[in-house]
Amino acid sequence: MSQAKPLRLTAANGEVTFSGEQENPTRVMYYNQSIPGPLIRLRQGEESVIQFHNALEENSSVHWHGLRIDNAMDGVAGMTQPPVKPGETFEYRFTPPDAGTYWYHSHMRSWAQLAAGLAGVLIVEEKEPPQVDQDLVFAIDDWRVDRKMQFDQKSLGALHDWAHGGRLGNFITVNGNSEQVYPVAHGQRIRLRLVNIANARVMYLIFHEPELSIVALDGQPVEPYQPEGGRIRLAPGQRADLIVDMAGSPGSRSPIEAIIGEYAYEIAQFEYVDKVRREQPLDSPIELPANPLSQMRLPERFEHFPLLMQGGAMGNLREAIYFGEKMDLRTLARQYKKVWALNGIVGMPEEPLFRVPRGTAVSIDVDNDNRWPHAMHVHGHHFIHDRSPGVWRDTVLFGRGEKGSMRFIADNPGKWLLHCHMVEHMAAGMATWFEVT
Ligand code: C2O
Ligand code: CU
Secondary structure, three states: OOOOOOEEEEEEEEEEOOOOOOOOOEEEEEEOOEOOOOOEEEEOOOOEEEEEEEOOOOOEOEEEEOOOOOHHHOOOEOOOEOOEOOOOEEEEEEOOOOOEEEEEEEOOOHHHHOOOOOEEEEEEEOOOOOOOOEEEEEEEEEEOEOOOOOEOOOOOOOHHHHHOOOOOOOEEEEOOEOOOEEEEEEOOEEEEEEEEOOOOOOEEEEEOOOOEEEEEEOOEEEEEEOOHHHEEEEOOOOEEEEEEEOOOOOOOEEEEEEEEOOEEEEEEEEEEEEEEOOOOOOOOOOOOOOOHHHHOOOOOOOEEEEEEEEEOOOOOOOEEEEOOEEEEHHHHHHHHOOOEEEOOEOOOOOOOOOEEOOOEEEEEEEEEOOOOOEEEEEOOOOEEEOOOOOOEEOEEEEOOOOEEEEEEEEOOOEEEEEEEOOHHHHHOOOEEEEEEO
16 A cells, blocks of 8 residues: 555544454444554555544544654654644654564553553565565454453552553453454465554463464564474564464364463464465565665664663662652652652653764663563664664563663664553653653
8 A cells, every 4th residue: 555645543432342252342442443453554665644633532642663763753742742632633754764563552641542452553564575375463462351341440540550560451352352263274374463562461472383483573574583382472562573384284273372370371363274275385585675774783882871770569669759859669659650760760851861962872771670571662763682682673571680781873863762661660650761963
């Protein structure tokens, strides 16, 4: 689809059902009356126009997660643009430089709006994509619902969640459905784009297909590799592109599972139709074409910026600075619902974490000094986690106590957000910014 006609994206309140059996629909917020929002396909290197219309009763904005685009189009309400008020329309206009799998979501009170459903998948098509028989998208979400499948409104914004692992749900959907069956044929080659659009849940997925390779992470091509045991971990915000040569026998089924606690739950399944597509799998290469980003080489030396992450339940944070004032954790939690600090500061500081001229090689040296994992996301740039050389990411998970560096060339001018993508953690203080001049 070329972008001659601008796309229109409307956020609104509405109702959906997640399965055929559900009696009473669930109240949600959605884009274009669909959960997840419409699949947007753009062309690499071509300008696209998306008109966002806000039909909600509250402010909103749309962030294009992972796209290296102009700062003014990044969609962070209150920072890169004013909030889009009810009844208003905002025109997003950008040219995606890299092909791959991305997503879009509300960046206004995302702890509420993302939880309620304001997210969708965005694909930037390669000029020469690998040959496949199906291009499937799995937008994986985690909802907290009651017995009647109603969105659990009461617990929205609960301090307990914000100080622990975020709002974890009890109901997982793939493309807005809890029991979707995807028809496949033996011998088909499938590209499968996984996107974790949950507020806070780290997804541990299990595939039972033997011929499965990961070909991209967070939109960026990687050298294809087979994940051990078909297991894939996706933190909130992360994506993985897979190429699967479907090897099951006609008539069989192959579940896709998510591990929650000690159990594996089926979240979707492949169903092999009664015919064989190919006796021999395709032998064309599965490697994705390089992106402009793939050409970027990091230098040996960096400007280093430490990022100490503290807070949360069972943590060692005693006090922190909020709006320039030192406060103890109790006051912060009770009065302001803030429980996380970056370098001793809660929430958006007046001064950025760093301000550097365009082209500076930076290393954000993370020390995750608390009891929780955090999915750290950098806006406007991809970075390399020093543990995984050569892999460009926009979101990376730091386990409790873990240290590691996010390294990149700050080459996109503007003020950019850096935050935990467990969006309750972001709301409760785990967000900062940097500026490229
Ligand atoms: Cu996916 Cu700041 O967001
Ligand atoms: Cu976090």
